[in-house]
Amino acid sequence: MVATGVVRSSSMDSSGEDLRDRIIELLPRLRRFARSLARNAQDADDLVQITAERALAHAGQLRPDHSVAGWLFGIMRNAWIDEGRSRRRRESRLEPEELAERIGDPAAGADQELLCLQNVLARLPQEQRLAVALVLVEGFSYKEAASIMGVPVGTLTSRLARGREALQSMLSETSGALS
Numbered sequence: 001m002v003a004t005g006v007v008r009s010s011s012m013d014s015s016g017e018d019l020r021d022r023i024i025e026l027l028p029r030l031r032r033f034a035r036s037l038a039r040n041a042q043d044a045d046d047l048v049q050i051t052a053e054r055a056l057a058h059a060g061q062l063r064p065d066h067s068v069a070g071w072l073f074g075i076m077r078n079a080w081i082d083e084g085r086s087r088r089r090r091e092s093r094l095e096p097e098e099l100a101e102r103i104g105d106p107a108a109g110a111d112q113e114l115l116c117l118q119n120v121l122a123r124l125p126q127e128q129r130l131a132v133a134l135v136l137v138e139g140f141s142y143k144e145a146a147s148i149m150g151v152p153v154g155t156l157t158s159r160l161a162r163g164r165e166a167l168q169s170m171l172s173e174t175s176g177a178l179s
Contacts (some may be wrong), residue, residue: 016059022068023052029138030072036133037080039122047083051076073138073148077130120170128163131156136164 023030030051034044054075055062062071121129127149134145135156146156 016056019055019059019062019068023055023072026069026072027052029069030076033073033076033133033138034080035118036121036129036137037076037126039118047076047079050079050083054079067144070140070144070148073134073140074150077148077150117171120167123170124163124166127159128166131159132163132167135160 027048030048031044034047034051035041038044038047051072055072062068121132124132130149131145134140134148135142140148142153142156142160146153149156151159
């Protein structure tokens, strides 16, 4: 199970060293979440960088009653929305070189399954993809995920249920096509 990264800002010293350490510790989770949003490794890396920059620049805005992880994921979500608005959120696909990286590798089957799952996840509407990524992939509680998304828990639950249903449907179609 993935830890939720609950570290309260009251433990942060004035120099921000603790915040920097927490950001570094959360980078793998932030990158994974960014990949689920951006659907492209380069855009995901840019999104993680924007998130870290904004967090460090606005460290004073971290509330004492808020987890660092939840705060960072919220910043990332807002950064993604900002980027989408400014670029009109173009559709992205995995780069061809990423698909051909492991040709002939015995582990390529597992990679192919992961690519299939990533492609199916990318086909979900953004609200459902965000709910699935926060709860099912990142392990946030419904309450934490709803807070990050800025919606009531009931709305998150609905989006998650619709996302799960759509994922199951698309995965069963995909596995039938691969057989």
